Amino acid sequence: MLLVPIIVHLIKQQKPRHLIFPALQFVQERIQSNQSRLRFRHWLLLLMRCLGIFLIAASFAQPSSSSSTFGTWLILGALGLLAILLLFVLLSTLVLFRPINILFFAIVCTLFASVAISIGIIFFRSFDEEGEAMIGSDQAPVSAVLLIDNSPRMQFEMAGQGEGDEVNQSQSRLDASRTTAEWLVRQLPDGSNVSIVDASANEPFFCVDKAAAIKRISALTIKYLTLPIPERLENILRFLEQDSELGSLEPDQGLPREIYIFSDLSVESWRSKRRKEVQLKLADRAETSVYLIDVGVAEAANYRLDDLELLTDAISVGGSADIVARVIRQGPPGERPVELIIDKIDPRRPSRRDGVTLEPEQRLLRSAAVTLEENGSQELSFSVQGLPRGIHHGVVRLRGGDALEVDNQRYFTLAVRDPWSVLLVRPKKRDEIDSEVADRIINAVLSPEDLVEAGQAEYQCKTIDQEKLLEENLSSYSAIFLLDPRPLDSRRWKTLARFAQNGGGVAVFLGENSKNGLSAEESFLSEAALSVLGGRLGEIWTPPETWFSNPDYNHPIFSRFKRFETENLWRDFPVYQHWGLLPLESGKSEIQTILGYSNQQAAIVDRRLGSGTVLTVTTPFTEPGTLTGRIRWNDVTTGEWWPTALLIDQIAEYLVSSEKNQLNYNVGDNVSLVDRDNQDNRDVLLYTPRNEEPTELRFQEEQLRYRFTETPGNYRMKTIGKGGGRRGFSVNLESRQTDLSRVSEMTLDETLGKGRFKLAKTKKEIVREQGYRREGKKFFSFLLTLFAIVVLLEFLMSNRFYRKV
Amino acid sequence: MAADTYLKPEVINQIKRLDLRAQFVVRGFMQGLHSSPYQGFSVEFSEHRKYTPGDDPADIDWQAYAKTDKYYVKKFEAETNITGFLMMDLSESMGYSYRQSMNKFDYSICLAASLAYLMIGQQDPVGLITFDQKIRESLPPKSKRSQLGNLLSLLSQLKPTGTTDVANSIHQLSVMLKQKSLIMIFSDLLVEPTPVLDSLLHLRHHGNDVILFHVLDEAEVVFPFDGMCRLENPENKEFLHVDAVGFRKDYVAEVESFRNTYREFCFKSGVDYVPLDTSMPFDQALLQYLLKRRLRG
Known part of the structure; x- marks a missing residue:
């Protein structure tokens, strides 16, 4: 496109006036310097035309900058123009005016150096990662998606381990995320679209307004069945893509897009095979800003019960079952008692009374203590024997409490039957x-x-x-x-x-x-x-x-x-x-x-x-x-x-x-129970650990299927009618789900792309990163004004050069 | 152009008021009538006029004051028998005009005719020489009234053609002259100045008085063009591309520098140098010259 002004320039250059002029000798005497000046002016004219085309092209490209850096860019632009002008004066002085006026030359040189140094200082001060935005505001509406991790890890209590001014000492990570997210939604510019997305598999959508978004944030709870963040990010990107395609339904009106990820940066939340795909998709959507808000801490201390090793779900009457429990310590050394508790046999329970599920009483079957080294682990083996025939529910529990409660117990169900x-x-x-x-x-x-x-x-x-x-x-x-x-x-x-x-x-x-x-x-x-x-x-x-x-x-x-x-x-x-x-x-x-x-x-x-x-x-x-x-x-x-x-x-x-029946499952598994003794396919009532009304389930061809296993705990069943035996199963959260180890920077880079995201921990950091990334104002009008000025200058200059008689 | 075009009454009137002789040989006039170095030079009383501040008090006629109780200044009309030659450049460049009604050649002829009329009116012999590469035609100087007619007739027939060699022509004239004369050269001097200056010196060396009327077209002085121009020399067909506006200043400076070269040389060698351009009314140019002569006196 820059060829256009060059061609115009060359065409227009071909039209000098033809004049008879006898006093050519006076012209010849000075022609040399005039030719240099003439050439210089031609270059200037060409430059002006190229600049004009560049400006109009740049205008239509609609460049924009974050509103915080907008003013800085303008200042830099003005200083840049001044620098070009001074450079031009310097060059013309060198080329055209001899002998050179030393004083004038020195003044122009000093001015040029000052302007250049100013540009350098402003540039580095303004765009240095650590620097603060100098001027500007962030008032342009955006399309913001807040992805808040609500996996069990986010139950981790910040008590005694919080850092900075943002964390209330008794908050869980989810609470901290909620607080920051609510503040974030409130400070979003008016007219912004907001979507609140959690780590479950639900489809994202835009909230009606900011109030609805805040309501949705406060309604967020821990989910045991969650997707890793890369998978959710993929969903979000797809949602934003669909959203812009649908256009008329929920248009984001071409607003700048921002994704805020609230994560504790634990390994498990970023473990995914889709990392590469997410990185590529994000790379394709360079206009979408990604903010990673770290609600975790680098050194989180936690006791965790590993997945139980239950060699068999069923033993014979008189047989024994070995239940192996490993206690894992993340953090400094410590001691913890471990107990194995089992339901007492009570034909009346479980039952419901006054909206509460009355579970069977439990008895302590075994107990032991573990002494753990720093970041160490210890294995305990409990031998269970002498249980009467039937289904037995139990739990291995880590006593003493810690910041993350959910991984301090592992549930199990054991069937005792004839040899x-x-x-x-x-x-x-x-x-x-x-x-x-x-x-x-x-x-x-x-x-x-x-x-x-x-x-x-x-x-x-x-x-x-x-x-x-x-x-x-x-x-x-x-x-x-x-x-x-x-x-x-x-x-x-x-x-x-x-x-x-x-x-x-x-x-x-x-x-x-x-x-x-x-x-x-x-x-x-x-x-x-x-x-x-x-x-x-x-x-x-x-x-x-x-x-x-x-x-x-x-x-x-x-x-x-x-x-x-x-x-x-x-x-x-x-x-x-x-x-x-x-x-x-x-x-x-x-x-x-x-x-x-x-x-x-x-x-x-x-x-x-x-x-x-x-x-x-x-x-x-x-x-x-x-x-x-x-x-x-x-x-x-x-x-x-x-x-x-x-x-x-x-x-x-x-x-x-x-x-044998599989009686012990992980969260999200589909349960399938076979009961060959239940020939008449009698219905059962299922009492879930969610403290809800029992669900009536039916055996079909001696088989029962159940899929709502998103909560860990003992799922107890009672056959409707007399003579029904006890049944049930247990669901556990996989141990690795509560591994609080921090993800490496490399993994983050592999998922989001190096330099593609902004990591923030405090509100101040978020504001600053927003300032850098947010596309506030566009340069369109400025560039167009500059273009008009350049066109005017070009017009004046070309008329002066090529004026017709 | 008709011959009487050069003889406009207002021009003649102004010349009559400022006597050529009185202005030309101030030195001879001021040294007194009794010891004029120029034979046959006479001064006649012409008229009285009221004294005005700025006039030379020596010119006050005290006799008239005694009679009228008012100051009157005596005016004199100088007469000389000095031989004048009008030397006209015939080069093609003299025919150039950009936007003036008269080209350099017409302007020069008008000026020459005025001077011829004035001189013949003073009964001074005046002749005409035309030159390009060398002297082409010459009309011997005479002071008869009929000479004016002949001279004007010849002038009106001249056409500017071809190239010129001013220096050679002046050298040629220097050799030809048998007595000290007043040589009035009309040329645009668009040649290398050094040989011309040498030739002028040659002319002066023989005791001649020289008035050099350097006639340029108004466009050649102010360079009034705009935009990109292709300038062509009509004599040698050379051409140049210039950005007129950007070049104007340089050009005017160059012309001024050229004129200064002549001006300084002429001042040193006693030649009267009169830079003219065709935008100046020719009568005013004449007047300007005479005033200048007088000031020098």
Whole structure:
């Protein structure tokens, strides 16, 4: 566009008047200096025309500055023009007027230097990050969105830890956010659009007026189910985008946009996979100002109970449950008592009276104390046993209180039921000793005699011969152990398959007896067998020195082994022989190797079959201590074989787990409960921890679903009518949700873009940052006036240069 | 232009009142009639007029005062037999006029005719010489009345053409002159000044009196143009582009500098230098010259 004045300039330059003039010699004498001046004036004219075009283009671009810096910009502009003018005078003096008048030259030089220094001083003083806006006001309306984090972390009480003049000593972070947000809304210029957005998944909208916005702020409460700030920011940006597209509905009238984020800057509130997207979107919307208002503190002290490690949600009558609770300290060293409390059995409760939910009374079951180092943690294990049959609700509570109460308790629900029935299937009496031993080893682990006698055994085992498998009513068992089986015919395999598909658990321990009948009708290679095992039996491996290796610690069976991860548990239990198990060509994904050998072959393979599970163990756990006449398969049950015993216990636990209900959930999970005993689908009343009227829920096909789990606590259920049992479940806030660790600057930069946001902590800082960022006044009129002046000057100058006769 | 155009009555009247002879050779006049260095030079009483402050008290006629009791000043009409030559530049540049009714050449002729009339009226022989690169035509000086007619007739036929060499022509004239004469040169002097100044010195060296009428067009003095101009010299077709407004000051300074060069030289060498431009009424220019002559006397 700047070419236009240049072209005009060149065209207009081509029109000198032609005159006869005899006294040319007088002209020639002085022509040199005149030509320099002429050229100088042409440059000046060209400059003027370019400046004119620049100004008109700049005017239409509608540049603007924050109102606080507007005046400064004007002063800078005026000084800049003065500097250009002085420079022009200096240059023209140098080019055109010789000899140079030293005094005049010195004066102009001094003036120019003064103006340049003034510009520098004003610029650095005004736009230095630490400086204050010099002049201006912030009275132009804006579209403001206030994103206030109302996650549980914001319950953190500022007592004793507040800093600055903004924080009331007894305020929570949410209260502090509310106070600042209300002040912020009040000080927004009249005519501004305001939207109050919290961290829940609700869609943003603009409030009718500032009063409505303030009302909405004061109505904000803690939500346990929240989205991270990057996700919410994405929603807000989308909302602003839609808003400008809709235009007529809720137009923001092209007002400058401001997003205020009230956050405690904890790691969890900024943990998101959408950070990059948010950064890109913000980069695209450079006109949107982002203010990050820090309501957290750098060193927040807190005690926190980590997620409970409840190895099982259900134990048998007489069985025990280990509840592992880890106490995490953020801050200086300290001590805290921890209690495990459980509901007393009271058939009348829970109930409602006078608008209050009467919960069952609780009794202290266990207690312990932890001594914590600075930023340390300590683990506590509570063993719960002797509970009567039924559902038990409880809580692990950290006594002593601290700034953040919500993470001082973890709720749990435990089902106590009859021992699990396990069917042990031993091979036909070819080798009587082996069979008896096999049976005995498993029995010794799952239902030791002393526990059985005391009525505390978790499992109730029954042993049958392999041939009698079809005669047994399998539906009364939760798991079947096939101990070193001989080949089975298709009927038996199909029976086992059906059992598994209906939710049962099958464990097949392959061994010496599995050698026979690899090609006969009774086989491990028939279609029926393959449909159960999920793998094809290969050759027998006899590696020189092998033991169990590479357990999958993420698998439930090995979660208890994780603490021995660094120890080589199985080194003392060599395996001499094992079956090779080849994956089927179709359906490779169906099986999962959860334990291997040190020679990289599979030791235990897990396969989901319908609702149930089939485990294939490629070496038997059931060999007697001494053997004659054949090679031993392994020594896993010799010596101090507690790892094998634990493994058998965990296998049994895993196999029966498909019949268990999940009773412990996290906030936001969908609850699904199965009750096979509730054949008549009786309705239940659900008493939530929200102290509200009970909700009537209905089992459909023995199943109940519930999704409003946004509040942590024990959810107790009562069957309507007589004889109803107690049910329920517990919901906990994930421990990491109350991690108060501060997010790094790098993460903030990655989310919002480096330099893209303004961090403020106090009202004063907010005002200052607003002053910098807010687009107050536009330069349009000034630029247009300047343009008019330049056009006038150009007109006068060009007329003077190119006047026609 | 008709010959009588140059002979306007008001011009003649003003010249008669200020006698050329009286003004021209002040020195001879002031040294007394008895010892004039110029042979044949006479002074005749012309008229009385009332004394006004500023007149020379020496001119008061005491006899008239005795008779009338009023102061009267005696006025004299100078007469000389000095030979005058009107030397006219014929260069093409003399024909230039920008916005005046008369170009430099017409203006010069008008002036020359006035002087010729005046001189012949004083019965002084006056001749005419025209030149460009060299002397083209010459009319020998005579004091007869008929000479005026011849002179004016010749003047009216002159046309400014071609280029000029003022210095060469003056040198040529210096050689030609056999007696001391009054040389009145009419030229725009748009040539290199040094040779011209040399030639003037040559002329003066032979004892001649010289009046140099430097005639420029009014536009050549004030440079009245505006905007960008392409200026072309009619004699050699050279041209230049100038920004007239920006250049005017420089130009006027240059012209003044040029005139000063002549002015200073002429003052030193006894040449009368009369800078004129065509915006000045030619009679006034004549008067200005005569007044100046008188002041010098």
